[in-house]
Amino acid sequence: MPLHRFVQRMAVWCFIAIVLFGADAKQPADLVITHAYVVTMDGKKEIFEDGVVVVKDGRIAAVGPANIAARYRADKTIDAAGDIVMPGMINTHTHASMTVFRGLGDDVPDRLQRFIFPLEHKLVDREIVYWGGLYGMVEMIQGGVTTIADMYYFEDEVARAARKIGMRGILGETVLNAPEPDAKEPYGGIAYAEKFIRDFRGDLLVTPAFAPHAPYTVDAEHLRIVQKKADELDVPILMHVAEMPDEVASIRKEFNKTPIEYLDGLGLLTKRMVAAHCIFASDSDIALLKARDVGVAHNMVSNIKSAKGVAPAWKMFQDGVRVGLGTDGPMSGNTLDIIGQLGYVAKVQKLANHDRNIMHAVEVVEMATMGGARALHMEDRIGSLEVGKLADLIVLDSQSTTMTPFYDVYSTLVYAASAHDVKTTIIQGRVVMENRKITTVNVDEVREHMRSLSRKISSVVAAGIQ
Amino acid sequence: MPLHRFVQRMAVWCFIAIVLFGADAKQPADLVITHAYVVTMDGKKEIFEDGVVVVKDGRIAAVGPANIAARYRADKTIDAAGDIVMPGMINTHTHASMTVFRGLGDDVPDRLQRFIFPLEHKLVDREIVYWGGLYGMVEMIQGGVTTIADMYYFEDEVARAARKIGMRGILGETVLNAPEPDAKEPYGGIAYAEKFIRDFRGDLLVTPAFAPHAPYTVDAEHLRIVQKKADELDVPILMHVAEMPDEVASIRKEFNKTPIEYLDGLGLLTKRMVAAHCIFASDSDIALLKARDVGVAHNMVSNIKSAKGVAPAWKMFQDGVRVGLGTDGPMSGNTLDIIGQLGYVAKVQKLANHDRNIMHAVEVVEMATMGGARALHMEDRIGSLEVGKLADLIVLDSQSTTMTPFYDVYSTLVYAASAHDVKTTIIQGRVVMENRKITTVNVDEVREHMRSLSRKISSVVAAGIQ
Numbered sequence: 001m002p003l004h005r006f007v008q009r010m011a012v013w014c015f016i017a018i019v020l021f022g023a024d025a026k027q028p029a030d031l032v033i034t035h036a037y038v039v040t041m042d043g044k045k046e047i048f049e050d051g052v053v054v055v056k057d058g059r060i061a062a063v064g065p066a067n068i069a070a071r072y073r074a075d076k077t078i079d080a081a082g083d084i085v086m087p088g089m090i091n092t093h094t095h096a097s098m099t100v101f102r103g104l105g106d107d108v109p110d111r112l113q114r115f116i117f118p119l120e121h122k123l124v125d126r127e128i129v130y131w132g133g134l135y136g137m138v139e140m141i142q143g144g145v146t147t148i149a150d151m152y153y154f155e156d157e158v159a160r161a162a163r164k165i166g167m168r169g170i171l172g173e174t175v176l177n178a179p180e181p182d183a184k185e186p187y188g189g190i191a192y193a194e195k196f197i198r199d200f201r202g203d204l205l206v207t208p209a210f211a212p213h214a215p216y217t218v219d220a221e222h223l224r225i226v227q228k229k230a231d232e233l234d235v236p237i238l239m240h241v242a243e244m245p246d247e248v249a250s251i252r253k254e255f256n257k258t259p260i261e262y263l264d265g266l267g268l269l270t271k272r273m274v275a276a277h278c279i280f281a282s283d284s285d286i287a288l289l290k291a292r293d294v295g296v297a298h299n300m301v302s303n304i305k306s307a308k309g310v311a312p313a314w315k316m317f318q319d320g321v322r323v324g325l326g327t328d329g330p331m332s333g334n335t336l337d338i339i340g341q342l343g344y345v346a347k348v349q350k351l352a353n354h355d356r357n358i359m360h361a362v363e364v365v366e367m368a369t370m371g372g373a374r375a376l377h378m379e380d381r382i383g384s385l386e387v388g389k390l391a392d393l394i395v396l397d398s399q400s401t402t403m404t405p406f407y408d409v410y411s412t413l414v415y416a417a418s419a420h421d422v423k424t425t426i427i428q429g430r431v432v433m434e435n436r437k438i439t440t441v442n443v444d445e446v447r448e449h450m451r452s453l454s455r456k457i458s459s460v461v462a463a464g465i466q
Numbered sequence: 467m468p469l470h471r472f473v474q475r476m477a478v479w480c481f482i483a484i485v486l487f488g489a490d491a492k493q494p495a496d497l498v499i500t501h502a503y504v505v506t507m508d509g510k511k512e513i514f515e516d517g518v519v520v521v522k523d524g525r526i527a528a529v530g531p532a533n534i535a536a537r538y539r540a541d542k543t544i545d546a547a548g549d550i551v552m553p554g555m556i557n558t559h560t561h562a563s564m565t566v567f568r569g570l571g572d573d574v575p576d577r578l579q580r581f582i583f584p585l586e587h588k589l590v591d592r593e594i595v596y597w598g599g600l601y602g603m604v605e606m607i608q609g610g611v612t613t614i615a616d617m618y619y620f621e622d623e624v625a626r627a628a629r630k631i632g633m634r635g636i637l638g639e640t641v642l643n644a645p646e647p648d649a650k651e652p653y654g655g656i657a658y659a660e661k662f663i664r665d666f667r668g669d670l671l672v673t674p675a676f677a678p679h680a681p682y683t684v685d686a687e688h689l690r691i692v693q694k695k696a697d698e699l700d701v702p703i704l705m706h707v708a709e710m711p712d713e714v715a716s717i718r719k720e721f722n723k724t725p726i727e728y729l730d731g732l733g734l735l736t737k738r739m740v741a742a743h744c745i746f747a748s749d750s751d752i753a754l755l756k757a758r759d760v761g762v763a764h765n766m767v768s769n770i771k772s773a774k775g776v777a778p779a780w781k782m783f784q785d786g787v788r789v790g791l792g793t794d795g796p797m798s799g800n801t802l803d804i805i806g807q808l809g810y811v812a813k814v815q816k817l818a819n820h821d822r823n824i825m826h827a828v829e830v831v832e833m834a835t836m837g838g839a840r841a842l843h844m845e846d847r848i849g850s851l852e853v854g855k856l857a858d859l860i861v862l863d864s865q866s867t868t869m870t871p872f873y874d875v876y877s878t879l880v881y882a883a884s885a886h887d888v889k890t891t892i893i894q895g896r897v898v899m900e901n902r903k904i905t906t907v908n909v910d911e912v913r914e915h916m917r918s919l920s921r922k923i924s925s926v927v928a929a930g931i932q
Contacts (some may be wrong), residue, residue, distance in 0.1 A: 022503065103877040107826045139867045143643075268548045305813045305881070307822040334809075334881035335868050341533030343800075360573045361836075391647040401605045402568075402801050404913055411569040415771070415800035420886035447870055454871030461873075 005175060013350050026073040030429055031055040031391075032068050036080035037398065039409055041087050041369045041384040045362065047409065053085055055391040058429035063385045076431075083423065084396040084409065086365075087384050088146025089338035090372025093238075093276040093297035096161075097129045100453050102330035104461065111306075117178075120153070123460060129154040129173075131449040136336050138443055141165065143337025143419030143434070146392035146427045147372070148299065149274055149326070151211035151238050153182040153189075156196045161208045166432040166440045168392065170274070172238035173213025175226055176459055187222050190229070197233050205428065207236065209399040214240040215259045216247045223266050229382030236272050239263075242285070243277035243308065260285040267296050276326060278302055279311040279401030286316055290346070295322040295375035298367070300344045301335075302328030303351055309429035310352040313345070314359045317367060324372030332432055333445055337419035338368050346414050361410035395424035470812035472740060492539040497521040497857075500535050502546035503864065505875055507553050507835045507850040511828065513875065521857040524895035529851045532668055542897075549889065552831075553850050554612025554858040555804035556838025559704075559742040559763035559792030561618050562602030562627075563595045566919050568855030569798040570927065577772075582642075582797060586619070586762070588787055589926060590647035595620040597915040600627040602802050604909055607631065608902070609885030612858035612893045613838070613848055615740055615763065615792070616676035617704050617852065619648040619655075622662045625672045632898040632906045634858065636842055637666075638677025638704035641684055641692055653688050658694070663699050671894065673702065681725045691731050696738050702843070703734070705740035709774065714746045722740045726751040735760050737843055738898025745769055745777040752782055760787040761841035764833070766810045767801075776818040779811070780825045783833060790838030803885035804834050812880050815874040827876035843925055 001021050031054070038051030054062035054070045057193060060067055103114045120157035129152060140148060147168040155173040162169045173193035177186050190210075197208040210226050212218040214296050218226070230237050242248065242259040251262050260281060263269050269292035276297040281289065289296060299312035316323045327333045333341075346400055373383025381390050398406070402416040425433040432440050478557070504517030506687050518535045520528035528534055571581045595618060606614060613634040613684060616624050621639040628635045639659035643652050656676075663674040676692050678684040684692070696703050708714065708725040712914045717728050726747060729735055735758035742763040747755065753760060764779035782789045799807075808830050815825035839849025847856050864872070868882040891899040900907050 100871065102871060103873045103882060106874065106881060107823060109823045135867075135870075142867055158858075179698065268773040301809075301813065304817040305822065307816040307820055310817070334877075340884075343767075344813075347767065347810075348817075350773040350775070351770040351814075355772055356771070357573060357575045399913070401601075401608055401909075401913075404601075404916055405566065405568060405923075407569045407920070408572065411572040411800075415572060416569065418806075418884055418886060420884060443867075447865070447867075450870055454873070457871075458873065 002141040020082055026071060029054045029056045029061055029072040029074040029077065029256040030078045031426075031431070032069055032072050032074035033078045033080050033395070034066070034087055035082060035248035036085035036395070037409065038063060038385065039084060039086040039459065040386065041366065042386050053385060053393065055426070055429045057073050058391055060387055060389050060391050062151055062387060067403060078395070078424065082398045083234030084398060084413075085221070085273055085385075085393060086396070087369040087382070088392040088394050088425065088427065089144045089368050090324055090376065090383065091140060091145045091148045091327055091338050092274060092295070092324035092372050092375045093299055093328055094136070094148055094150050094336055095274060095329030096140070096148065096150050096336065097132035097152050097158060098137040098331050098451065099139065099336070100128050100457060103177060104331065104457070117463070120181055123457060124153055125136060129157040130161055131446065131453060133158040134165060134441065135446050135450045136196050136330065137161060137165045137167045137338070138441065139336045141167065141425045141433050141438060142422065143339055144394040144396070144422035144425055145336070145338055146394065146425060147376065147378070149238055149376055153180055153207070155211070156199065159196070159200050159203070159208065161282065162206050163203070164441060166205070166305055166427050166430050168205045168382070168427055169232050170207045170236050170238065172209040172223065172236070173214040175210060175318055176224065177217055177219060177222070185437070190222070194233070197235055201233070202455070209236040209238055210236040214243065214247065215262060216244065216250060220266055223263070223268055227266070230272050232453055233421055236274060237268070239276065240273050240330060241275035241278055242280040245280070245308070248280045258282055258430050261287055264292065274375055276328070278313060278316075279302065279309045281316070285322060285426055286319055288319045289316065295324065295377060297326035298323055298345065299328040299333065300325040300348055302347060304344070305333065308350055314349045314353060317363060317371065319399070322371070322374040323367060325368050335419070339413070339417055339419045339422070342368060360415035360438040361408070364414045365410050381393055391429040393426050394422055397421045397423050400446065427457055489853050493537060495520045495522045495527055495538040495540040497542045497544065497553055497892075497897070498535055498538050498540035499546050500546045500863070501548060502534070502547060502793035503875065504529060504551060504851065505552040506852065507832065508852050517551070517795065518680070519851060519859065521892070521895045524857055525579070526851055526853055528853060540912055542892065544861070548864045550862040550864060551851075551859060553835040553848070554860050554891065554893065555610045555834050556762070556790055556849065557606060557611045557614045557793055557802065557804050558838050559765055559794055559840045560602070560616050560788035560802055561795030561888035562606070562616050562802065563618050563624060564616065564795040564797050565602040565605065565802070566594050566598040566916065566923060568800055570759055570797065570923070585927070586647055587645070589923060590619055591622050592623050593619045593818065594919055596623040598917060599624040600907065601912050601916045602796065602924060603627055603633045604904060604907065604912055605629045605802045607891045607899050607904060608888065609805055610677070610860040610862070610888035610891055611802070611804055612891060613842065613844070613858065615704055615842055619646055621674070621677070622665060625662070625666050625669070625674065629669070629670050630907060631680055631904070632671070632846070632893050632896050634671045634893055636673045636675050636702050637674040637702065638702070638806040641676060641678040641688065643685060643688070656687065656688070656691065660695065660699070663701055667699070673871070675702040675704055680709065680713065681728060682710065682716060686732055689729070689734055693732070693734055699749055701738070702740060704740050705742065707744055708746040708751070709743035711746075711774070724748060724751050726754055726761060730754055730758065740841055742794070743769065743777060747774045747778055747782070752778065752785055752787060755782065756785055756787045759788065761790070762841060763792035763841055764789055764811065765792040765794040765799065766814055768798035770810070770814060771799065776814055776896050780815045780819060783829060783837065788837070788840035788843070789833060790841030791834050799884070805879070805883055805885045808834060808880040827874070827880035830880045831876050857892060857895040859892050860885045860888055861887050
């Protein structure tokens with residue numbers, strides 16, 4: 001057959017195939033979100049004003065303008081009707097289970113040693129950790145948080161709660177130089193952590209970790225042990241760093257170093273480390289954090305409520321340190337959503353740096369998403385809406401009163417939105433909240449457990465906690 | 467008839483009367499709220515955990531424990547089912563109509579002169595002021611604000627919006643040394659204000675007022691004229707005071723005084739004055755504000771977003787100055803609810819004063835309610851739930867995730883509640899929002915007007931505003 005006849009016939013057959021089977025040529029997907037104002041937070045900060053996000057097998061299969069929707073055949077479609085779709089918020093430092101204590105002992109001095117530690121020692125058990133953690137995750141999913149870094153006791157219970165509700169997390173078991181609620185001997189947390197890590201490693205959502213409490217509550221010897229075991233088990237280390245004036249003073253006195261220099265000397269500053277707070281980080285400390293690839297959790301609300309100061313997070317961000325946002329626990333910052341932190345970070349960084357023209361809204365949203373991913377060393381998997389990343393995303397209500405009018409999406413998110421504007425939360429492609437209804441747990445039941453625990457706690461506190 | 471027989475008969479008749487007509491012995495009421503966690507904010511900070519509030523003729527007829535409900539026969543009963551009932555929030559400084567510009571020109575320097583004034587001059591008209599003001603009041607009622615102090619142009623349109631939606635307000639017409647959107651000649655605002663004041667005086671909800679913009683935009687001669695006319699017409703004066711570093715510097719240079727001393731020299735510091743901001747108030751300025759009985763509006767969010775500084779509001783509060791909270795306009799603070807300010811005030815005052823043990827939650831709630839009433843010189847009528855006061859009150863959702871658990875109501879309100887937790891708002895006994903549905907305007911319609919105005923504004927801004 002002459003070539004031109006062959007080409008002619010092929011063209012005819014192709015045409016017929018497209019007409020007959022065109023519909024079936026669509027690619028299968030688990031979920032397609034259409035008519036969304038898509039804020040990707042990718043490297044170019046691309047926005048699709050009438051955009052589409054496609055999810056398949058827990059990952060983002062496509063992101064783009066309206067016309068790409070036609071290429072997919074989805075099991076489920078969400079018409080966002082102009083709502084904002086963006087990466088989920090990343091809470092890089094919290095103690096979710098402490099929701100049971102929220103609002104206890106506010107506005108008093110020296111809380112940690114005189115109130116929180118004795119309270120925890122007396123009360124914290126598996127039940128409190130599980131239900132408090134689950135309740136904290138209800139609040140975070142309602143507020144659009146899709147990944148957390150959590151530190152507490154009985155952290156395996158937090159992990160069970162995360163599996164139950166469908167939350168992604170790096171969950172760190174506390175290590176401390178004193179008896180703990182879950183370990184009678186000082187540093188018993190190390191063995192507890194090892195078992196926890198072996199039990200949960202390879203989990204789809206939970207990354208188990210060590211959480212040495214702080215440089216002033218874990219001695220050098222045990223910090224080295226934790227680092228060695230973390231290397232062996234290949235897990236992260238979560239820690240409070242450069243948070244307390246006393247910590248800074250005592251390490252200066254004993255070692256003539258900053259807490260960050262001290263930890264570096266012990267070999268703790270590595271890519272495993274997520275250092276919470278870093279309020280008292282000097283310029284050279286910041287250079288160290290950058291050089292060692294350490295992640296930093298900036299907890300603005302908690303830090304200023306305790307009058308400790310404002311961490312140099314803007315400078316860290318400018319200098320390329322891996323810095324994300326955190327809420328701290330609900331006895332410190334009281335709420336666990338990250339959207340509520342955005343305005344504080346933008347405004348208090350401006351105040352502390354005496355310049356209204358810094359810490360722009362877009363930078364704050366970056367800190368809350370890609371910044372958080374970098375702080376947790378997970379930027380290859382989460383933090384932005386890009387093909388191949390895990391499908392952790394949220395939908396925000398464009399009908400919200402404060403989000404109208406809508407001139408600049410970053411300004412709207414940082415200065416006007418609230419946690420209550422989150423309608424839908426998706427983690428690893430699973431719709432864990434849709435139209436403000438959590439799908440994975442019965443919220444009324446969780447709240448009732450919380451109420452019952454809080455009545456018990458009230459009576460203990462009334463009788464005196466010391 | 468012997469006396470004892472008479473007494474006997476009377477007793478029998480009384481018994482019969484009580485049995486037969488007991489129900490009718492109940493006092494009539496317009497509204498009774500039962501099973502409320504009542505936070506009175508009265509002088510004793512009395513709380514009724516299972517409490518009742520009775521409203522009659524727009525005023526509070528009774529407040530007390532559960533058993534007082536039986537004394538009233540109400541047209542309407544709200545079973546609060548454990549929800550918090552408290553005085554409405556008072557927003558002592560705002561520019562509600564600027565909702566139309568919310569989110570425009572954030573994060574840029576020198577906004578007022580280079581952006582906001584030209585934008586207003588080009589765009590502001592009766593339509594923008596009415597619909598922007600109405601939309602701002604929708605937001606405020608949704609957030610539990612029941613009284614506002616507002617400054618803008620075409621303030622009679624703000625007054626019409628307030629009447630329409632049922633908001634209480636001191637509404638000040640702007641006076642400025644330049645052509646205004648509503649007055650071609652410099653200081654044309656004075657005549658505009660006089661007419662506005664005459665038109666609206668005696669209104670049940672609206673108190674018309676003068677609003678000379680600031681010491682640096684109204685000269686001494688015209689400030690004296692405004693004061694004289696305010697005295698004649700017996701109306702308040704709303705003004706920006708000690709807000710700008712340039713203002714402080716120029717008044718220091720020209721008069722060797724602080725802005726507050728300068729205004730005192732002109733006779734402006736009186737009980738008519740509500741001075742917004744007072745960021746740069748010295749200790750002797752604070753003493754002057756106290757001695758002259760001036761009201762102060764503390765706008766924390768706006769002040770720190772612009773990196774201007776933290777007003778010494780905690781010191782003012784301690785020293786007995788009449789200090790309340792304000793949001794400023796939505797181009798400055800972006801949201802208009804006061805509940806969102808509470809956490810900022812508590813935390814940033816602690817930060818600025820380097821003491822976590824000051825600015826307690828209960829003091830912040832006081833600032834937002836009775837403090838606001840004092841700042842507006844209306845403490846005899848609003849600010850607390852006490853018999854005889856105007857019935858301005860709100861109901862907050864006790865089922866809210868962040869408001870559980872509930873150990874201390876003030877801590878919960880300041881550190882955990884949000885504007886979205888307000889379910890019901892009552893102004894002058896009128897239920898203007900019930901179960902999150904505004905009863906006095908069609909919110910969808912108001913939002914559509916806002917959207918249409920914002921599209922027009924977008925196109926003007928895109929074409930260049932200078």
